[in-house]
Amino acid sequence: MAATNIEVWQQATVVETAAVTEQIQRIVLRPDLPRRADPGSHIDVKLLNGAASLQDEVLKRSYSVVESADDGARLTISVFRAPSSRGGSLAMHALRVGDTLQITQPLQNFPLRIGAPRYLLLAGGIGITAIAAMARVLRELHADYTLVYAGRSRADMAYLNELQELHGDRLVAHINDEGTNLEVASVVGALAPDTELYMCGPIRLMDSVRRNWLERRLNPANLRFETFGNSGWYAPQEFTVRIPRLGIEATVGPDRSMLEALEDAGADMMFDCRKGECGLCEVRVLRLDGAIDHRDVFYSERQQKAAEKICCCVSRVASVGGEAGAAQGSGQGLPSIVIEVP
């Protein structure tokens, strides 16, 4: 795939914006060099982020292509605004019709295979952005598919009505505040063994599916997922990181990654994917005050539990008891980590 994923940066113009939920903005872009986006593809976006710090900095973010029309002349993305996210979402929400930004052509790390006997598409929350185009193609091909879409509340779930209209009974919605929570074990338990599952959603959901998939001894190659490394078991918190050998100490804000903070502090860091896949940014843990929030997909569960190394591009340190959704700010000192780097 590498050959087709060479980034071609180009200008794109915003041609439409609309709020699809309170926190999700639909943005339609017209790229200067249109290319058709296959299901599962995403674009990378460069943004100048003046809001995150005093100094302007260039942010690079990845967004799934929800819809590609006119052979890629209209690319729709949808951006979830998370105050504690990596900062890009605020700038994206500020975009207005006529604004321009730098984007790549559609990049593909999550291809949909045509011709599987049956499919389960599983989306949690904003993960629907990576899944919606797959569902549309499978419907057009008259494939055997089910689209499972889970969210907190109907109002939080982007495109739910449109998807219900398009997919009818093939869409199964699980909505927490309506008491129809998704039971991963029963969904995975009911799968025919030759099903291909494509999923995108919060890490708890994906970890749970992975665990159930392994327990059922289903073919690991049929479990497909995409992660941009921005979902964890804990809400992002501020923490400190120290590299004694280099005399470097940095505070990692909730909207920054440890890798970014260490780069800012002058450490010469190795990395590549910056989304918790490749493992090149791994650092050794010397001491820990708090819990590691592994957000990568590089380490196995065994390696994550051992907590000897972490992928600093996405993984974080949280205060124990600071699980996502739990009350924050116990008033104690910041969680911290002491590491050694290559």
Place this chain on the structure above:
Amino acid sequence: MSIAPVVDSTAVKSAPRTSNASSTTNKVLGYPLNAWYVAAWDYEVTRKPMSRRIADRPLALYRAEDGRAVALADACWHRLAPLSLGKTLAGDQIQCPYHGIIYNSAGRCVSMPAQETINPSATVPSFPVVERYRYVWVWLGDATKADPELIPDMRQMTDPAWAGDGLTIPVNCNFQLVLDNLMDLTHEEFVHGSSIGQEELSESDFVVTHEGNTVTVTRWMLDIDAPPFWRKNIQDKFPGYEGKVDRWQIIHFESPSTICIDVGVAKAGTGAPGGDRSQGVNGYVMNTISPETAKTCHYFWAFMRNYRLESQLITTQLRDRVSRVFKEDEDMLEAQQAAIDANPDYEFYNLNIDAGGMWVRRLIERQLAAEGRLVPFA
């Protein structure tokens, strides 16, 4: 860039006649990607992976344990080492020869030896494959459109009423030049004078028709002497026959690159033009040309016949004789490509005899335009 009208390929039949956007003819053409191309003969694809470039895509071709043919991009996701140098493992798997990464037939990584997890991005492109008519066909374009019904009709290849065999010719020319060659057989008089050529070819009239994604050129030569190739064939069925023959060539093109030619001779005046071929011998020249690069192609051909099916001797003789005929085409086509390259400022001039080839070019250009890929080669 040429601005060409975009024609919905499904609507070509009813599309209004489109005039060429430019006054010149593209000497050579690009290749549609939403099409089935032959990647290999069925016997060539085995458990030992092989490499072949089709439409500028290097492919690793192999068979899974259950016999199914597989086409993957011939470059490992990690460092692009050719998978075709690797080995097949249990089931449908292939292992990269460099760092041992294992993929399944869908191109998905199933093992990364140096780590405990599998990187979710680790895939190589896998292309739809169908085995039919003794060939392994591959679809390199939009996989959602890869309908096996679109495979060109080459049924004589596997129909028990026909027997024969063929070969592959690697030709150093753009695939369109081979199509031109097969659509206009007046060249036989000059290129193949010792076997199938005769002056009646140039003298006789021909009829061109087209419908949908097909073009047909029909030529009958009545009451003529059989050229050496056909004299031998008719004598295989009617020993000692020395009389005049009625000869036919009915060229069927199916876009983008398959040409099956219904050929034969019958004893003159026995009713072959009206449909009674019982006093004749009938062959089918099966040709399907897969672009390799802009200036090279794989020319897959076979000669099938519907008489003396029991004779392996005749099968082998026909394959060898047609092979010698096609070597003459190969030499001419390569010389033509070299001359095209050496004279970039000269244009083609199209003649009446090119009508079949010109319809072929128009159908291919429409298909390229529908794919947004009608760009003349520089």
